[in-house]
Amino acid sequence: MRHMSVDRNSGFWNEPEETMSKEHKKRLDNKNLVAIFKHAYNNSPFYKKLYKNAGLTTADIKSVDDLPKIPLITKPELQEAQKKDPPFGGLLATPLNKLSEIFISPGPIYEGGMPEEDEKLLDAGAKAAYSCGIRPGDIVQNTFLYHLVPAGLGMHLALRRLGCAVVPVGIGQTVYQAIIMKDLGCTAYTGTPSFLAMIGEEAKKGGIDPLKDLKLEVGFFTAEPLPDILRKHLENTFGIMARQMYGTADVGGISRECPEVSGMHLEETLIVELIDPKTLEPVAPGEEGDVTVTLPHKYASPFIRFRTGDGSVLSEEKCGCGRTSPKLMRILGRVDQLVKVKGMFVHPINIKTTIQKHPELGNYEATVDRPELSDVLTIKIEFEGTGKTLPKNINEAKKVLVDEFKENIRVKAEVELVPKGSIKETKEKIIDLRKLD
Numbered sequence: 325m326r327h328m329s330v331d332r333n334s335g336f337w338n339e340p341e342e343t344m345s346k347e348h349k350k351r352l353d354n355k356n357l358v359a360i361f362k363h364a365y366n367n368s369p370f371y372k373k374l375y376k377n378a379g380l381t382t383a384d385i386k387s388v389d390d391l392p393k394i395p396l397i398t399k400p401e402l403q404e405a406q407k408k409d410p411p412f413g414g415l416l417a418t419p420l421n422k423l424s425e426i427f428i429s430p431g432p433i434y435e436g437g438m439p440e441e442d443e444k445l446l447d448a449g450a451k452a453a454y455s456c457g458i459r460p461g462d463i464v465q466n467t468f469l470y471h472l473v474p475a476g477l478g479m480h481l482a483l484r485r486l487g488c489a490v491v492p493v494g495i496g497q498t499v500y501q502a503i504i505m506k507d508l509g510c511t512a513y514t515g516t517p518s519f520l521a522m523i524g525e526e527a528k529k530g531g532i533d534p535l536k537d538l539k540l541e542v543g544f545f546t547a548e549p550l551p552d553i554l555r556k557h558l559e560n561t562f563g564i565m566a567r568q569m570y571g572t573a574d575v576g577g578i579s580r581e582c583p584e585v586s587g588m589h590l591e592e593t594l595i596v597e598l599i600d601p602k603t604l605e606p607v608a609p610g611e612e613g614d615v616t617v618t619l620p621h622k623y624a625s626p627f628i629r630f631r632t633g634d635g636s637v638l639s640e641e642k643c644g645c646g647r648t649s650p651k652l653m654r655i656l657g658r659v660d661q662l663v664k665v666k667g668m669f670v671h672p673i674n675i676k677t678t679i680q681k682h683p684e685l686g687n688y689e690a691t692v693d694r695p696e697l698s699d700v701l702t703i704k705i706e707f708e709g710t711g712k713t714l715p716k717n718i719n720e721a722k723k724v725l726v727d728e729f730k731e732n733i734r735v736k737a738e739v740e741l742v743p744k745g746s747i748k749e750t751k752e753k754i755i756d757l758r759k760l761d
Contacts, residue, residue, distance in 0.1 A: 326563035328541050330459045333583040337454035341592045342647045353595050354387040356620030361385045364626040369414035370405055371626065388595060396604060396616065396629045403431050418624040428472045429573040430668050430734055436624035444621040445576055448591050449482025452580040456567030457542040458512050460487030465505055467515030470494050473573055479514050502527035509539045516667050517545045517554050518698040524561045534562045546571055547667025549655060554697060570655055572632050575617050579652045584644050587651030594619060598638050599631065609638045663754045665692050665735045666699045672753035674733045675703060684708045687747040693757040700738060707741035
């Protein structure tokens with residue numbers, strides 16, 4: 325690891341929040357839960373109907389002890405609501421003309437934002453970046469997507485809040501990314517770990533030695549796993565400190581690493597539960613459950629007891645860094661059929677939507693693997709070259725489908741076309757072959 329220009333392993337961005345007691349945290353959660361529940365009940369048609377059907381009134385929720393009374397929600401349910409009642413599906417709990425931005429998260433899910441909640445989100449983002457080693461004065465190459473989804477812009481503004489200079493490169497143009505990194509002397513990178521690995525490979529091909537010619541000191545990663553093998557590869561290639569944050573496109577950052585690198589501290593302003601995916605009951609620390617999140621400050625498009633579908637284990641052991649929030653030990657994978665590929669959620673329904681457009685296509689099976697440093701999604705589909713909606717030529721038909729899948733699921737997929745009758749119908753439509761350890 326290269327010599328660090330600043331101390332990246334000590335201090336806090338918001339010490340009172342990051343070191344608050346359990347008693348203080350519970351009082352804060354009680355206040356926030358009551359407020360967001362009442363707001364959603366009174367202003368969102370989706371939540372009002374959901375809670376009335378559950379026999380709840382605003383008087384029934386008095387503290388976090390009442391959380392189990394509140395119905396859980398999932399991404400497919402939100403998708404279905406917006407499909408039936410576009411564009412927001414009754415989820416919007418703020419007048420449209422009061423919104424500061426509208427994002428389209430993978431799904432797709434339309435979400436609104438407000439200036440008041442932006443402040444809380446930016447503080448949380450700055451806190452996570454600081455915990456992972458980014459410091460005021462860093463020149464940060466931000467490779468998250470700025471188009472439609474909140475990742476790029478949200479990270480950009482959080483880094484500015486932290487006091488960094490941000491290079492808004494977004495995704496793609498791998499060769500140019502390495503040149504920019506060298507020319508500007510970027511000291512930090514934000515994005516997916518697999519994309520930084522790709523930049524490193526392209527840099528070497530272009531005669532740039534990532535270790536000698538670049539000034540990168542820290543990599544702040546999210547949107548996909550950071551297994552040990554990839555972490556070590558990036559640290560050795562760039563001489564960086566590699567740290568990660570866990571979050572989703574819908575709720576933003578949920579947890580982040582600290583200098584101890586022994587799990588990911590929960591964002592202090594969130595209310596996070598781990599739920600047994602079968603019984604839907606909360607699980608105890610040390611037991612695997614579905615990460616379920618309530619965002620107290622998301623008033624425009626509330627997310628209350630939202631099941632992310634990601635499995636993890638919670639630890640309440642004291643951390644040497646001084647932060648007091650519990651930690652997610654690691655993300656164990658999907659608890660349902662949603663699979664995250666290159667930072668984007670892919671669901672069988674999104675694949676099926678494309679296939680159903682073409683009568684000459686039949687059953688399919690999809691696999692996700694990571695043969696080297698990047699995810700590869702392969703979709704094998706039964707094909708009958710009748711020329712109804714696709715070219716008869718198998719290679720030309722593949723090209724059409726690759727483009728359609730990329731537009732629909734927002735991830736490039738390898739497509740294999742096989743004869744009709746050669747794929748058996750199975751419950752598990754997306755098979756994850758990646759080894760995440």
